[in-house]
Amino acid sequence: MEQTQGHTLKAFDRDMAELRELITDMGSFAEAAITEAMRCLVERDAAAAAELVEADVQLDDLEAEAERRVVQLIALRAPMADDLRDVIAALKIAGECERIGDYAKNIARRVRRLPKKGEIEPLSLLPEMARIALSMVHDVLAAFVGRDAEGAKTVCARDDALDDFYESIFRTLLTYMMENSQNIGASTTLLFVAKNLERIGDHATNIAETVYFAATGERLVDSVN
Amino acid sequence: MEQTQGHTLKAFDRDMAELRELITDMGSFAEAAITEAMRCLVERDAAAAAELVEADVQLDDLEAEAERRVVQLIALRAPMADDLRDVIAALKIAGECERIGDYAKNIARRVRRLPKKGEIEPLSLLPEMARIALSMVHDVLAAFVGRDAEGAKTVCARDDALDDFYESIFRTLLTYMMENSQNIGASTTLLFVAKNLERIGDHATNIAETVYFAATGERLVDSVN
Structure with a gap:
């Protein structure tokens, strides 16, 4: 290593800060995609939904960039122990953000399966x-930025509430289908949207577990996946 | 570095071979889980399905072990360039295997939602x-072991056929539901199973893309996810 240990440490911290910023950008992108996908769904805006599906490739590119930087950072800065664990955690979290974006894309893809007009009662539940x-x-990304183990833990705790919500919507949608076979197409679409939202919660939980592990060196038990 | 370059290379190759073996074990575990989940579903064997759900934690443990070894391997052997890319690829593939196992678990979880007796006609499609x-x-894991870029490419090509199969099953199940509202519960369950199988194909494709990139340094375009 050509630099002194002090310089190497500073360079590592700077590279790591940049990597964190990139991943935070990925998280913000994924958040915005969820919000926009739900707007498209509720307003049945198939044109904007199609654009959102196309835009997801940007998140794939950001993940590839994060991976490239991780490889570069390890090669140039040779991080050890906790630092190396932090880098690997960042790589995993980048992957989770990309997957959350995928679920937003899946929601957007379903918009065209809904009838363009007419009330769809259970749509109001989503x-x-x-x-x-x-x-x-949102909160797990804040916990990632702040290396906040406790914040990460509370995100995990909320996943149960989301799962319960999903189960309740699932039963409601089944009832709608049984009441009137005309509802089956739209209700099935909404069932998948609800499942996608439930999976987004699972991935937020995965990030929370990774943040917790990177911060404490201990694994959170009772993983949801 | 205390060892000569030759010794370090050999040590890296040995560690990497062990890491690949661990990941191949994960893949075999996931494959067996899919097979068993489908058997449980077809035979409506809820007891064995519950055991399969419990067993998934072993795959989570194997992923944690893979991650631990990756950190150790990077710290001890300081791999550069292509070697480092190989290590990162292995870590990603371990994550994909864990997710494939998750989908097998999700299929197993649905078994108890099916009626214990009586014919479920669309079940024969799955x-x-x-x-x-x-x-x-199976084939993408073989491509991973053999660093076979062409083999990986053919796996990607098959994902379209799987997606078409899914779409066809989706429409068939919708028709069953519309014909008779008694079918809605079971058909919805099978709809989610079909979706899980379709997602398993997506993750096999992700592995294929990673194998291809690690072997060639180029990205396969037209990613399905």
């Missing part, structure tokens, strides 16, 4: 579920 | 879809 999922994503 | 998904997982 925005509240989306709000919970979105708040989990 | 084993063939599972066979395609399973063959993709």
Whole structure:
């Protein structure tokens, strides 16, 4: 290593800060995608939904960039022990953000499956579920930025509430289908949207577990996945 | 570095071979889990399905072990360039295997939602879809072991066939639901199973893309996710 240990440490910290910023950008992108996907769904805006599906490639590119930087950072700075664990955690979290974006894309893809006009009663149940999922994503990214183990833990705890919400929507949608076979197409679409939101919560939980492990060296038990 | 370059290289190769073996074990575990989950579903064996759900924690442990070894390998052997990229690829593939196991677990979880007795006609459609998904997982792991870029590419190509199969099952299940509201519960369950199988194909494709990139340094375009 050509630099003194002090310089190497500073360079590592700077590279790591940049990597964190990149991942925070990925998280913000994923958050915005969820919000926009739900707007498209509720307003049945198929044109904007199609654009959102196209835009997801940007998140894939950001993940590839994060991976490139991780490889570069390890090669140039040779981080050890806790630092190396932090880098690997960042790589995993980048992957989770990309997957959350995928679920937002999946929601956007379903918009064209809904009828363009006419009331779809159970559609009103989903925005509240989306709000919970979105708040989990938002808060776990804040915990990542602040290396906040306790904050990460509270995000995990909220995943149970999201799962309960999903189960309740699932039963409601089944009832709608049984009442009238005309509802089956739209209800099935909404069932998948609810499942996507539930999975977003699972990925927020994965991030929370990674943040907790990186901060404490201990694993959170009772993983949801 | 205390060792000569030759010794370090050999040590890296040995560690890497062990890491690959661990990941191949994860893949085999995931494959077996898919096979068993489908058997439980077809035979409606809820007891064995519950055991399978419990067993998934072993795959989580294997992923944690892979991660631990990656950190150790980087710290001890300081791999550079292509070697480092190989290590990072292995870590990503371990994550994908864990997720494939998750989907097998999700299928097993649905078994108890099916009625214990009585014919469920559309159930007969799913084993063939599972066979395609399973063959993709099997072949992409072989491509990983053999660093076979071309083999990885053919796995990606098969994902379109799996997606088409899914769409066809989706429409068939919707028709069953519309014909008779008594079918809605079971058909919805099978809809989610079909979706899980389709997602397993997506993750096999992710592995294929990673194997291809590690072997060639180029990205496969037209990613499915």
